[in-house]
Amino acid sequence: MINKSLAALAGSVVLLTLAACGNEAATGGGAIPVEATDSACSVSTTTAKTGTVTFEVNNKGTQVTEFYFYAAGDRTIGEVENIAPGLTRQLTVQVPAAGTYQTACKPGMAGEGIRGDFQVTG
Amino acid sequence: MLFSSTLIGLREGLEAALVVSILVAFLVRTDRRHALRWVWLGVSVAAVLSVTVGAILTYSTAQLSFEQQELLGGTLSIVAVGFVTGMIFWMRKASRTIAAELRGKLSDALKVGPLAVLLLAFLAVGREGLETAVFFYAAVETAQGGTAEPLLGFGLGIVVAIALAYLLYRGAVRFDLGRFFTITGVLLVFVAAGVLAYGLHDLQEAGFLPGLRVLAFDTSAAIPEGSWYGTLLKGIFNYSQQTTVLQAVAWAAYVAVVLPLFLRPVRRPEESKPAEAVKESS
Numbered sequence: 159m160i161n162k163s164l165a166a167l168a169g170s171v172v173l174l175t176l177a178a179c180g181n182e183a184a185t186g187g188g189a190i191p192v193e194a195t196d197s198a199c200s201v202s203t204t205t206a207k208t209g210t211v212t213f214e215v216n217n218k219g220t221q222v223t224e225f226y227f228y229a230a231g232d233r234t235i236g237e238v239e240n241i242a243p244g245l246t247r248q249l250t251v252q253v254p255a256a257g258t259y260q261t262a263c264k265p266g267m268a269g270e271g272i273r274g275d276f277q278v279t280g
Numbered sequence: 281m282l283f284s285s286t287l288i289g290l291r292e293g294l295e296a297a298l299v300v301s302i303l304v305a306f307l308v309r310t311d312r313r314h315a316l317r318w319v320w321l322g323v324s325v326a327a328v329l330s331v332t333v334g335a336i337l338t339y340s341t342a343q344l345s346f347e348q349q350e351l352l353g354g355t356l357s358i359v360a361v362g363f364v365t366g367m368i369f370w371m372r373k374a375s376r377t378i379a380a381e382l383r384g385k386l387s388d389a390l391k392v393g394p395l396a397v398l399l400l401a402f403l404a405v406g407r408e409g410l411e412t413a414v415f416f417y418a419a420v421e422t423a424q425g426g427t428a429e430p431l432l433g434f435g436l437g438i439v440v441a442i443a444l445a446y447l448l449y450r451g452a453v454r455f456d457l458g459r460f461f462t463i464t465g466v467l468l469v470f471v472a473a474g475v476l477a478y479g480l481h482d483l484q485e486a487g488f489l490p491g492l493r494v495l496a497f498d499t500s501a502a503i504p505e506g507s508w509y510g511t512l513l514k515g516i517f518n519y520s521q522q523t524t525v526l527q528a529v530a531w532a533a534y535v536a537v538v539l540p541l542f543l544r545p546v547r548r549p550e551e552s553k554p555a556e557a558v559k560e561s562s
Contacts, residue, residue: 221506222284232493234485236346240415242285242430247418250343268500268521 188212189248192261194241195219199263199272208253208280213261216246224264226271227251235259239267256280282433285419287511289437292412294515295471297445299364299404302464303397305452306367309460310374318394322401326409334413338421350486353411357479360403364472365538367400368465372542375461407475441515465542473534474518477527484524496528 189212191202196219215225215238224239227249236251253259256279262271300323307315336342344352419431452460484492500521503510513519520527 220281220284222288233487234346237485240288240411242288242415242419242433243281244427244430245285245418245422246426252345266500266504266506268504268506 189214191216192225192263193218194223194225194263194265196221196265197272199225199261199274201261201274201276204261204274205277205279206253208256208278210250211253211278212248212250214246214248215241215263217241217243219243219265221265222267224267224271225249226260226262226264227276228260228262230257230259232260253278281427281429282436284506285430285433286437286440287506287508288415289434289439290441291437291511291515292408292415293438293441294444294512295475295518296405296408297441298448298516299367299468299471300401301445301449302452302468303367303400303404305449305460305464306371306374307397308453309457315394315397318398319401322398322403323405326402326404326406330406330409330413331416333410334417337410337414338417347486347488350482351488353407354479354482354486354488356403356407357475357482360407361472361476361479361534363396363400363403364468364475366396368468368472368538368542371461371465371468375458462543466539469535469539469542470517472538473531474516476534477520477523477531478518480527480530481520481524484526489526491524491526494525496523496525498522 188210190206192213192215193200193202194215194217201213211227213225213227215223217223220243222243223241224237225241225247226237227235229235235253236249238247238249241247257277259276259278261274261276264271300319303319304316307313307319337344416431416434419434422428423431452464455463480489481492483489498521503513503519503521505511505514505519505521510519510521523531
């Protein structure tokens with residue numbers, strides 16, 4: 159029982175530490191606006207430099223959507239889910255290497271999503 | 281706009297509310313009202329922690345990376361499965377001692393530690409608490425700059441989830457004790473199996489476990505998660521419209537092991553049901 163409580167305590171501490179000491183996101187006007195609808199996913203700028211990239215996804219559709227950022231081979235770099243209609247949510251990702259990445263909006267939170275290429279340069 | 285946010289609130293709140301209401305009903309029915317304060321303490325700590333960390337993530341520059349987020353969600357889920365499974369078997373043991381209760385001996389027939397109660401309540405609420413809190417803040421920010429509908433919808437969804445859980449509690453305190461333990465126990469077996477599958481999916485998404493793209497089935501068309509019935513299924517049983525093979529196998533294995541263990545006949549001193557007596561003699 160003591161072990162269990164220690165585990166939970168440790169879990170709580172980890173939670174707080176992760177939040178407090180996690181990666182620092184770039185602040186300021188660097189966020190890339192993304193307008194998501196039920197049938198489109200328009201990313202206003204599709205190039206960025208390596209490092210921290212922040213997307214600001216505004217759901218103008220009628221369905222709850224998700225926004226993904228993929229590396230080659232559909233490896234998820236970051237994801238923000240539960241973007242209800244009307245909501246704007248941010249996704250901040252760390253992109254260490256230059257290359258071609260993909261963005262995706264998933265209206266209805268299903269399927270492969272509406273994809274678009276995203277170029278990252280060193 | 282209102283309705284889809286309501287469904288999110290309902291989905292995020294329902295499972296936690298159901299687990300807590302069954303726990304409360306269990307403690308009330310077995311005359312352990314004194315342990316209720318541990319339930320409320322666990323719920324409060326989880327809520328405060330989620331809301332605090334959610335605020336830090338929203339209003340400061342601190343970020344959780346995708347892997348950290350999924351690892352946290354996955355780990356908390358799998359630990360929660362352990363505790364809910366523990367609860368399932370307390371309930372089984374308690375139903376075994378119904379005869380003892382009649383003689384007023386239940387209190388020493390079964391000991392459930394306050395810490396276990398506290399942690400169970402904490403995990404039930406805390407498991408999805410952070411994601412829910414972050415969504416809440418996004419809705420608050422939208423309410424400040426645009427429309428309050430997502431925020432209102434979300435609040436409504438949480439209220440509906442709590443109301444449904446309260447109805448379950450009211451029903452549970454009226455059922456006879458044996459039926460209460462059997463029905464809610466079976467319900468919890470499926471809830472826990474769903475949480476296990478959900479946790480594994482988080483770990484797959486984070487790349488800690490393989491097979492994210494190896495799907496067992498895809499029912500996005502037949503039962504979309506965005507529909508109200510898909511939401512209820514997801515909210516209670518963590519139904520996932522795209523279930524991986526690993527999730528499906530773990531889910532089936534959990535149910536195949538725990539359900540028969542939970543339902544296996546209880547040997548009582550005065551067995552009155554002939555059907556069970558036959559099963560036991562085989």
